[in-house]
Amino acid sequence: MKSIKRRRFTDKAAHWVIKLGGAAVIVVILALFIFIFLEVYPLLKDARVIDKKTFLLSESVIALKTDDQQEIACVLYKKGLVEFISLTDGAVIKKHPLSGLGNALITSVDMADNHLFIGTDDGRLLTVALSFSESFDQGVRIISPEVSEEEPLCFDDQKKPLKSIICKKSDSARVLIASSEDGRLLLRATEETTSLFGRGEKKEVVQDITGLISGAGRNDAPHLSPPDERLAMTPAVTSLALDHFLENLYVGASNGELFHFNISDKENPYLVEKIKASDTAITALGFLLGDVSLVVGDQRGGINVWMRVRDEALASGWALKRIHTLKSHNAAVIAIAPSFRDKGFLTAASDGTINLNHATSEQTLLTITTTAKPATIVFSPKANGALAVDENNTLYLWHISNPHPETTLKTLFGRVWYEGYEKPEFVWQSTGGTDDFEPKLSLTPLIFGTIKGTMYAMLFAVPVGVLAALYTSQFLHKTLKPIKPVIEIMAALPSVVLGFLAGLWLAPLIEKIFPAIIIFPLFILLFISFAIFLWNYIPPAFKGRYKHGAEALFLIPFIIIAAYVSIQLSGYCEHLLFSDDYRRWLNDILGLRYDQRNAVVVGFAIGFAIIPLIFTISEDAMNNVPKSLISASLALGATPWQTAMRVVLPTASPGVFSAIMIGFGRAVGETMIVLMATGNTPIMDWNIFNGFRALAANIAVEIPEAPMGGTLYRTLFLAAMLLFITTFLVNTVAETVRQKMKRRYSKL
């Protein structure tokens, strides 16, 4: 009785331990998937407001600025007072009335770096420098703002109010552009040429460039009609944008036209292009980070991003093109504030809506509202907050969480029109040399690379693996069967060794004897035919030494000779077939570029890694084909070859199929070989002589570049998830098909 109880207990215990083990495996896989998913998920989340604060100000504000930490806001009141306000409690830290303003009113402001350029209603310009100096007092950081004014400058001789103003500085030059209320466009450029010996000359150009807008192009062209008439024809200037190269000036007009001037020669600025950017008036212009893409906002609320794109049809070789369209506002766009971190920007409309957009991904991530029409908006320097003041004199501060504005499914998998590109493309380029570099994270080239590598590897490995298995299981003499474990040992070879060999030995070798590789199959066929011919004539006594199924040994010397001969003939063949230089021949005749580390090398190397897998599993499956079927086929007069092809292969097909699928799974996930044997160039080209970059290798390559939690980091996790899903799907499909086929053959 005791023993029965004990057996039952053992049985139960074993039952539960096994169940637990099985469940644990599923849980671990699920947990892995969930972990990866949680890392990927934030990529596609929209931005959100973490915290919102409002402060009531005393008067109407015209300009706004904040420090890096969003602790202090600097506001410029219309009547000429600079005030620093603590954004924690709203207390005024410092006030500075602008002494240079006198009795005039501020009509326009441009902010650049730490300067305020203020245009007044009497045509003067004030330059105010702001700075925040930090000091530490007993571990507490104290920020003390400083204000310093420069001497006011008389900008407009006619002393008309300056409606809008823009100023950009470089090391030695400064360009000011302003439009006056009566429609004139004024340019003032100062340039300092410093020589080796101290101060050089200072050159100043002051010009009225209104003619550029009204005239056909040259400033001085239409002198026929009096200036007043010209002015009447001129569309009103509504907004200005100047890049930091001090070269490209964009002017938006009330009739929807966008003018592009080249002002690199300050004395002779000229019109490069004029396009109709909108049906209604252009109301706001602003450069994105990098000063290349221009955001254009119009009267109806439309927001478009324009860029100069190479166009051979035009004389200048460049044409302004609309590359992105963002979600429209319902009212006129009144202000555009770019991010200092990425291609994001804020747009404010007169109905009080403020959108947070990202140009490249064409998404509007967040919409926030003010109660009245916004007077001014600003993006915080770290792109993690927005400030606005509306016409009710309320100052708003939004702390924004916006970690991955640049990713959408479209940017990850679709064609994206990046800055500087001629058309939308699939690009993977995660890091660049400059601060305003925009990461380009399209997974499509990597998926393409994975497919390409896998395909070439399978092309090589499947025929070799399956046919070798067929030969071993059906034809090989049993004394030679130990070859199977030897091939299985190949599978244990670390892929880094294979990659190393492929990259450092095979790739240069193939490059060297490329013509030989091309003619090698031909010579193999030739020599094997010769061997078979010879076989018929050699005496039976000699034949007897090769038992039935061991004739392959007889072939080995012929194959070696074939390889030797083709290598010897390599140079001659290159001369004959490829007119002395196969690289040039490939390039000229077939249009294929030859890289040393290319898909052929990878195909060989990955193929080498997966052949043992395919071989072993297929061989087992073929060995398990019932002998009775083989006998039946042979008894029906089929030759051993017919039997192998018509009975063994179809009957073993479930096993062969799963062998191929497992090989496929391994090839897709292969990392080291691809990493070492290709150039890892994320290009999309089926050319077999090019390299590529695969998803798995990409993860390995990019890990050092990816700060935790960043967009690249999460994109790499997405790549991992894709690989995980692919492997999961492939294995599931393989297993389902195998089970289905197995059921079909189970009655054997």
Add this chain to the structure above:
Amino acid sequence: MEILIPDQIVNVINLSLYYGKTKALKEITLDVSKSKITSFIGPSGCGKSTLIRCINRMNDLIEDVKIEGEIKIDGCDIYAPDVDVTELRKRVGMVFQKPNPFPKSIFENVIYGPRVLGVKNKSVLKDLCEKALKRAALWDDVKERLHVNALDLSGGQQQRLCIARAIAMEPEIVLLDEPCSALDPIATSKIEDMLVELKKHYTVIIVTHNMQQAARISDYTGFFMLGKLMEFNVTTEIFTNPREKATEDYITGRFG
């Protein structure tokens, strides 16, 4: 004990067979008559299956088999060096102990032989299939479902399918190696009826464990024991008037 066999098609002359060093067949001599059923009976391991497998050289597949003596079909030695084995097997069809249809459709199974020979014409293949299935008395069972997987048939049907597959080749001789040992009595009787029909067209050689079966269907019977042919005669003679003591003991069930 020599008897005269009319219309001889197969002559086994002094045939010995060795598995390595074991002598499995010992100096066997017998003749098979055309368009008759010849059955081989005997206890397990007596060599009757080995002998039948010699007639289409299926023993070639086994390592270390050595054959002495001759087997002649229509007067030609089938072990001569210039004989094409596949050609021989086309003339001598074989049905195995366990039904072994290919995991293909019924149609594909039957026409496997002609296909292998290179017949591609669909209508020819269809005719061949119908004829073979009719001769194997399977046509009425399966004519509606020729494209069903052969493994879905019952055991008896599968065995008849294997016979149809063998005779679709139009062989001269059909070898059956205990074709009914895995079947129930009803299926067995169907196959027996069919075999009797078959002998109109083919020479049938059957190995059987079942003495009643041999008695019921065969014209000639050979009794084997320990690799030796003990007695070979017209079936009725063997069963009613055995010359050897061992034969009598075996058929009356004293051993075996």
